[in-house]
Amino acid sequence: xxxxxxxxxxxxxxxxxxxxxxxxxxxxxxxxxxxxxxxxxxxxxxxxxxxxxxxxxxxxxxxxxxxxxxxxxxxxxxxxxxxxxxxxxxxxxxxxxxxxxxxxxxxxxxxxxxxxxxxxxxxxxxxxxxxxxxxxxxxxxxxxxxxxxxxxxxxxxxxxxxxxxxxxxxxxxxxxxxxxxxxxxxxxxxxxxxxxxxxxxxxxxxxxxxxxxxxxxxxxxxxxxxxxxxxxxxxxxxxxxxxxxxxxxxxxxxxxxxxxxxxxxxxxxxxxxxxxxxxxxxxxxxxxxxxxxxxxxxxxxxxxxxxxxxxxxxxxxxxxxxxxxxxxxxxxxxxxxxxxxxxxxxxxxxxxxxxxxxxxxxxxxxxxxxxxxxxxxxxxxxxxxxxxxxxxxxxxxxxxxxxxxxxxxxxxxxxxxxxxxxxxxxxxxxxxxxxxxxxxxxxxxxxxxxxxxxxxxxxxxxxxxxxxxxxxxxxxxxxxxxxxxxxxxxxxxxxx
Amino acid sequence: xxxxxxxxxxxxxxxxxxxxxxxxxxxxxxxxxxxxxxxxxxxxxxxxxxxxxxxxxxxxxxxxxxxxxxxxxxxxxxxxxxxxxxxxxxxxxxxxxxxxxxxxxxxxxxxxxxxxxxxxxxxxxxxxxxxxxxxxxxxxxxxxxxxxxxxxxxxxxxxxxxxxxxxxxxxxxxxxxxxxxxxxxxxxxxxxxxxxxxxxxxxxxxxxxxxxxxxxxxxxxxxxxxxxxxxxxxxxxxxxxxxxxxxxxxxxxxxxxxxxxxxxxxxxxxxxxxxxxxxxxxxxxxxxxxxxxxxxxxxxxxxxxxxxxxxxxxxxxxxxxxxxxxxxxxxxxxxxxxxxxxxxxxxxxxxxxxxxxxxxxxxxxxxxxxxxxxxxxxxxxxxxxxxxxxxxxxxxxxxxxxxxxxxxxxxxxxxxxxxxxxxxxxxxxxxxxxxxxxxxxxxxxxxxxxxxxxxxxxxxxxxxxxxxxxxxxxxxxxxxxxxxxxxxxxxxxxxxxxxxxx
Numbered sequence: 002x003x004x005x006x007x008x009x010x011x012x013x014x015x016x017x018x019x020x021x022x023x024x025x026x027x028x029x030x031x032x033x034x035x036x037x038x039x040x041x042x043x044x045x046x047x048x049x050x051x052x053x054x055x056x057x058x059x060x061x062x063x064x065x066x067x068x069x070x071x072x073x074x075x076x077x078x079x080x081x082x083x084x085x086x087x088x089x090x091x092x093x094x095x096x097x098x099x100x101x102x103x104x105x106x107x108x109x110x111x112x113x114x115x116x117x118x119x120x121x122x123x124x125x126x127x128x129x130x131x132x133x134x135x136x137x138x139x140x141x142x143x144x145x146x147x148x149x150x151x152x153x154x155x156x157x158x159x160x161x162x163x164x165x166x167x168x169x170x171x172x173x174x175x176x177x178x179x180x181x182x183x184x185x186x187x188x189x190x191x192x193x194x195x196x197x198x199x200x201x202x203x204x205x206x207x208x209x210x211x212x213x214x215x216x217x218x219x220x221x222x223x224x225x226x227x228x229x230x231x232x233x234x235x236x237x238x239x240x241x242x243x244x245x246x247x248x249x250x251x252x253x254x255x256x257x258x259x260x261x262x263x264x265x266x267x268x269x270x271x272x273x274x275x276x277x278x279x280x281x282x283x284x285x286x287x288x289x290x291x292x293x294x295x296x297x298x299x300x301x302x303x304x305x306x307x308x309x310x311x312x313x314x315x316x317x318x319x320x321x322x323x324x325x326x327x328x329x330x331x332x333x334x335x336x337x338x339x340x341x342x343x344x345x346x347x348x349x350x351x352x353x354x355x356x357x358x359x360x361x362x363x364x365x366x367x368x369x370x371x372x373x374x375x376x377x378x379x380x381x382x383x384x385x386x387x388x389x390x391x392x393x394x395x396x397x398x399x400x401x402x403x404x405x406x407x408x409x410x411x412x413x414x415x416x417x418x419x420x421x422x423x424x425x426x427x428x429x430x431x432x433x434x435x436x437x438x439x440x441x442x443x444x445x446x447x448x449x450x451x452x453x454x455x456x457x458x459x460x461x462x463x464x465x466x467x468x469x470x471x472x473x474x475x476x477x478x479x480x481x482x483x484x485x486x487x488x489x490x491x492x493x494x495x496x497x
Numbered sequence: 498x499x500x501x502x503x504x505x506x507x508x509x510x511x512x513x514x515x516x517x518x519x520x521x522x523x524x525x526x527x528x529x530x531x532x533x534x535x536x537x538x539x540x541x542x543x544x545x546x547x548x549x550x551x552x553x554x555x556x557x558x559x560x561x562x563x564x565x566x567x568x569x570x571x572x573x574x575x576x577x578x579x580x581x582x583x584x585x586x587x588x589x590x591x592x593x594x595x596x597x598x599x600x601x602x603x604x605x606x607x608x609x610x611x612x613x614x615x616x617x618x619x620x621x622x623x624x625x626x627x628x629x630x631x632x633x634x635x636x637x638x639x640x641x642x643x644x645x646x647x648x649x650x651x652x653x654x655x656x657x658x659x660x661x662x663x664x665x666x667x668x669x670x671x672x673x674x675x676x677x678x679x680x681x682x683x684x685x686x687x688x689x690x691x692x693x694x695x696x697x698x699x700x701x702x703x704x705x706x707x708x709x710x711x712x713x714x715x716x717x718x719x720x721x722x723x724x725x726x727x728x729x730x731x732x733x734x735x736x737x738x739x740x741x742x743x744x745x746x747x748x749x750x751x752x753x754x755x756x757x758x759x760x761x762x763x764x765x766x767x768x769x770x771x772x773x774x775x776x777x778x779x780x781x782x783x784x785x786x787x788x789x790x791x792x793x794x795x796x797x798x799x800x801x802x803x804x805x806x807x808x809x810x811x812x813x814x815x816x817x818x819x820x821x822x823x824x825x826x827x828x829x830x831x832x833x834x835x836x837x838x839x840x841x842x843x844x845x846x847x848x849x850x851x852x853x854x855x856x857x858x859x860x861x862x863x864x865x866x867x868x869x870x871x872x873x874x875x876x877x878x879x880x881x882x883x884x885x886x887x888x889x890x891x892x893x894x895x896x897x898x899x900x901x902x903x904x905x906x907x908x909x910x911x912x913x914x915x916x917x918x919x920x921x922x923x924x925x926x927x928x929x930x931x932x933x934x935x936x937x938x939x940x941x942x943x944x945x946x947x948x949x950x951x952x953x954x955x956x957x958x959x960x961x962x963x964x965x966x967x968x969x970x971x972x973x974x975x976x977x978x979x980x981x982x983x984x985x986x987x988x989x990x991x992x993x994x995x996x997x998x999x
Contacts, residue, residue: 070984109879109949138899145893148938152946160946164938171898171934175927178908182915182923 006050007063007079010043010093011125018118021111029110033100036114040097040121047093054086059484061131061201062086069135074197078132083485084267084337085128087478088260091344092128095256096121098460099249102352105359105456106154106247113154116146117249124257128264133181133198140177140261144170147250147258155245162238162245169238173228176221177265183218184210184273204272207492211276219277222270223285229262230318233292240299243311248355251307255314255347260340263321267337267489271325275493282326282496286409289322290416297426301433306357306364309434310350313390316423317343317398323413323420324405328493332408333486334479339401341478342389342471346398349386349464353379356457357438360450366434371443372450379453380439382461387431389468392424396472412496498571505569508576511551511584515621518544519614526610541595541613545620549588556581568630572692575630575763575996582842582993583627583759586849590752591620593853596968597744600864603653604742612652616748619645623752627759630767632681632691635760639677639720642753643670650741650749662740669723669733677720683713684768693767700782701771710782714789717764724757725823728797735804738816743863746812747856750819755845758826762838765790765830766996776835777917790831795925798824802932809871811859814936815852818895821933822848828919828926829910836913838994843987844906847894847979851903854891854972858884861961861969874940876948880959883966885944887973892937894976897930902979909987 017039021032055062061080069077081089099117106113123143130136144167152163184203185196187210197203210218228235243251271278296316303309317339324336356379357372358364373380389396392403402424410417453461471478506513521540525532559567559578567577594616598604604612622641629635647670651663685691687709688699700710722730738746769786770778780786801821808814826848829841859869861884866873878885894903907930914923950957979986 070982072984072987138904141899141904145898149945152942153949160942163946164935164942167938168931168934172928172931175931178911179915179920179923179927182908182912185912186916 005065006046007081007089007125007129008065010046010050010089011079011122011129013042013046014039014096014118014121014125018115018122021115021118024111026111029107032110032114033104036100036103036118037097039118040093040100043093043121043125044097047090050081050086051090054081054481056083056480057484059083059488064131066131069132073134074195074199075134076132076199077135078199078201079129079135080131080201081129083482084489085264086481087337087341088128088257088264088344089125091260091341092121092124092257094463095252095344095348096124098348098352098463099252101456102249102252102355102460103247108154113150116149120146120150120253124253124261127261131200133184133200133203135198136200137174137178137181140174141171143258144174147254150250151242151246154247154250156247157245158241159245162241165238166242169228169235173225173235176225180218180222180225180269183214200268200273204492207273207275210274215274216277216280219270219274219281222274223266223281226262226265226270227288229265230259230322231262231315232288232319232322233295233315236292236296236315239315240308240311243314243351244305244307248351248358251311251351251355252348255311255351256344259314259318259347260344263318263325263336263340266325267333271328271489271493278328278493279496282328283413286323286326286413286416289319289326290420292316292319292322293420293423294319294426297423297430301426301430303430304366306366306434306438307351307354308364309366309430310347310354313350313427313430314343314347316427317347317390319423320402320405320420323409323416324401326496327405327409327412328490328496329408329411330487330490331404332412333490334482335401335404335406335408337482337486338404338475338479342397342401342468345464345467345471346386346389349382349461349468350390352457352460352464353383353386356453361447366437369438369444369447371439371441372447373439374443375447375450376452378458382453382465383439384435385465385468387435389472391428391431394472395469397468397470397475399472400475501569501571505574508555508569508574511548511555512621512624514544514548514551515617515624518548519617519621522610522614522617526608526614537610537613538595538599541617542592544617545588545592545595549585552581552584552588556585573631573634574625574628576628577996578993579763579838579842579996580628580759582989583755583845584624586755586846587620587623587627587752590748590755590849590853591616593857593968594744594748594752596965597747597853597857597860598742600860600962600965601742601744604744607652607654612649615645615649616745619649619748619752623756626756627763629760629763630693632685632693632696635764636674636678636681639674639724639760642724642756643674646670646745646749646753649745650737652742652745656740658740659742660740662737665733666737669730673719673723673730676716680713680716680720683709683716687713693764696768697771697781700769705782707783710784714769714782714784714786718789718793721757721761721764722793725754725761725826726797726820727793727823727827728800728820731797731801731820731823734820735813735816738819739810739813743812743856743860743869746815747853747860750815750856751849751852754819754823755849758823758830758841758845762830762841763996766833766838770833778833780833787831787833790827791919791922794824794827794831795922796824797821797827798926798929799932802929802936805933805936808936811869811871811874811940814871814940815855815859818933818936819852821929822852822895824929825907825910825926828922829913831922832913832917832919834913834917835994836909836916838996839987839991840906840909840913842990842993843909843983846986846990847902847906847976850972850975851891851894851901854969854976855888855895857965857969857972858888858891861965865959865961871940871943874943876944876950876957877959878941878945879948879950880957881961884961884969887969888944889941890973890976892941894980896934896937898934900977900980902976902983905980905983 064080126139626638805817894901
């Protein structure tokens with residue numbers, strides 16, 4: 002079983018989607034349960050990944066490979082290292098929780114769950130692929146279900162948000178495709194003289210990609226991934242998509258899809274074009290800094306709770322940029338940690354927003370007040386989420402941010418100092434909105450708002466537990482990532 | 498001479514099969530009396546089937562033996578794998594067109610056997626067009642493609658739009674072919690021969706005036722550009738696609754366009770360039786015609802895509818989409834490499850399936866609703882998920898998204914460009930694909946995002962003819978299968994990318 006663990010994790014959701022498609026339209030509970038099983042199995046398998054992952058190796062593990070299109074040297078090649086393993090776990094976890102969070106969806110459940118599972122296949126596939134062609138196919142396959150999930154089950158401006166998301170991401174991915182082809186033709190096997198899509202081989206040959214042309218390729222790739230992250234100024238699709246998407250889809254968007262951009266930068270930009278990465282580093286750090294501050298300032302100005310959380314993602318992903326650009330041990334670990342913890346925390350926040358929206362049918366921060374009186378449990382969980390997000394020590398968000406600051410201070414002293422202002426702003430908007438929503442006298446309109454229910458708690462509690470656990474004891478996760486990140490740092494070298 | 502003709506006739510069997518079928522169709526119509534409704538259609542289909550078999554039979558032999566084996570009729574026609582690949586595609590296109598025409602009641606009324614005979618004549622012209630190895634043959638063939646197309650696009654005699662389309666087509670066509678033959682005459686004046694290989698030798702040796710050669714190239718391009726609907730010779734395209742009967746629109750968007758590409762490639766690769774060792778060519782005659790083609794290509798796809806954004810009529814939208822696709826294909830023509838040729842052949846085969854499939858859906862929807870407007874597609878994905886999903890698939894393939902065959906086709910095109918360092922052109926092509934997503938997604942949006950069933954309301958459904966459902970399924974299935982495992986088709990395209998010259 003260990004040999005095809007990743008294949009199973011990737012394709013069981015797809016099999017589940019096929020299964021759902023052949024069931025009757027009306028049998029909504031069957032669709033739900035099938036989706037639960039099809040996303041549950043990868044979660045169980047991910048525990049096997051967690052326990053069997055050898056934390057002392059920097060290279061690829063659980064590798065599977067086979068010929069696909071020999072004429073073009075395209076292989077079916079999967080494998081994970083310390084960078085992708087936590088993200089695969091995150092994908093499995095959030096997908097499973099989101100299926101539970103989708104239980105209440107009544108509109109065309111068959112199509113919804115089939116698309117959702119297809120999305121999970123795409124996401125897992127992206128993190129596991131070690132062949133560029135396969136990587137690109139999964140990268141794009143993910144777009145199609147996302148378009149429909151936002152466009153059909155979304156909010157009032159869903160059509161606009163869906164196509165905007167689609168166009169932005171496709172624009173990024175054509176740049177990615179150009180770069181992939183450039184890599185393909187540049188690589189010549191020393192023995193056979195053949196070109197390759199093998200990412201591991203290209204990473205091994207990274208020292209030979211130098212000069213202006215590869216800097217241009219680096220920038221193209223960076224833009225492609227920056228759209229996904231999103232980094233200022235490529236972020237404008239995000240608030241629309243996040244706000245219009247249904248809650249579970251927002252969770253996946255923030256929790257997993259944004260990570261793909263950072264993952265792509267770490268895996269491709271840094272590990273394949275280290276020279277360009279060194280040269281580009283200051284710009285990357287600068288854009289990270291702008292994202293941190295701009296995202297936080299935008300959050301501060303929002304009146305829509307969901308939009309606030311959406312912009313906070315821009316701000317938090319900026320920390321990943323800053324940590325990566327510094328390319329120090331602490332910085333890279335911080336960035337990778339921030340990816341994982343932001344996935345959990347942002348997922349939690351979107352679920353919380355979903356809970357309140359389902360009850361009040363609006364998300365206007367000023368339209369509530371005193372909810373803590375009516376929904377104490379909900380207020381408590383939200384408090385954990387907000388505190389984790391603003392980086393309270395002892396909760397998960399702190400670890401990533403602290404490591405990023407620690408790491409980037411060596412390389413970018415002034416930018417790091419300025420970035421700390423982002424923390425203050427973050428604390429500002431989270432505390433301010435918490436005060437407006439939960440404190441004060443109870444808004445009479447919400448006299449009999451029901452407390453958070455068992456199903457919602459099922460989705461929230463695992464995330465709360467993980468937030469606390471990682472906040473107190475991050476070592477197992479850090480150990481998992483450390484060796485691979487060390488290899489990245491060594492490849493790129495010291496930033497001057 | 499007699500021996501030469503006899504040898505030629507031996508290689509002319511597919512064409513003769515078509516001629517025979519055309520004659521039968523005409524004769525059948527002359528005899529009075531009640532005939533079975535499907536007699537004409539089955540006759541045409543069996544004729545096409547036989548032509549397909551004869552073409553297939555020639556394929557393994559063609560171009561394999563050295564010497565003049567593959568050139569017939571005193572250097573007029575070349576039977577090489579390149580032309581045979583196109584001929585196979587034409588037959589498939591014609592079969593699909595005939596099948597599509599079954600749904601059109603109007604065609605029945607106007608005379609079905611006439612329609613079929615004209616379609617097959619057009620196919621015969623395309624057979625000659627892609628095999629032409631001599632300027633005279635080029636001209637005769639292009640007219641043989643054009644004249645039946647004029648009549649076919651005006652086939653609905655009573656319909657103003659159809660008549661207008663036909664007239665426009667004639668006027669533009671006459672002008673374009675006039676320019677083309679003028680170019681041919683200039684070329685003949687310079688080279689002293691009409692044979693492609695002879696022209697190449699003369700251009701490579703002789704020291705001709707740059708301007709004269711450039712003018713000639715541009716004039717000849719007018720003819721080819723008109724057939725493939727490339728900017729600035731594309732103006733006829735949207736009006737004719739909108740006005741013509743839908744099966745004919747589908748036919749025109751694939752058949753003559755592909756034939757135009759086949760002939761364009763043969764002309765430019767054999768008469769205007771010399772092969773280098775290693776599977777590439779270089780231009781001769783002191784013109785940088787690859788750059789001219791590249792610029793036309795960018796203009797074509799950009800204008801096609803931008804104009805398509807505004808369309809609400811599906812046939813018009815598909816017209817602009819097919820203009821854009823001519824632009825993508827032209828990119829492959831200017832790289833002058835074996836990979837580029839393979840990519841074009843591969844893409845054309847995929848384009849045939851996805852475009853005909855999309856038109857099949859347009860025909861089906863128009864048959865139910867009587868409209869080809871976007872609004873007719875509202876909620877189609879919910880009313881008939883099978884047709885909706887298939888259409889979505891075909892459209893995503895037209896955009897070039899994995900895991901569809903359209904993506905693989907574009908991948909090969911772009912990789913051929915990048916291999917020959919045409920980075921800017923590849924980038925332009927890719928950005929155009931992004932733009933094209935917008936209008937294809939508009940159709941998908943109309944099918945799925947709008948008109949979703951409200952809770953509690955009884956689900957509206959619409960059923961289509963199961964035979965056409967099956968056909969659509971096969972086409973969408975092919976697009977998916979070739980998107981995941983395309984080796985057989987690629988091998989075929991690769992082995993067909995060999996042009997035979999004297």
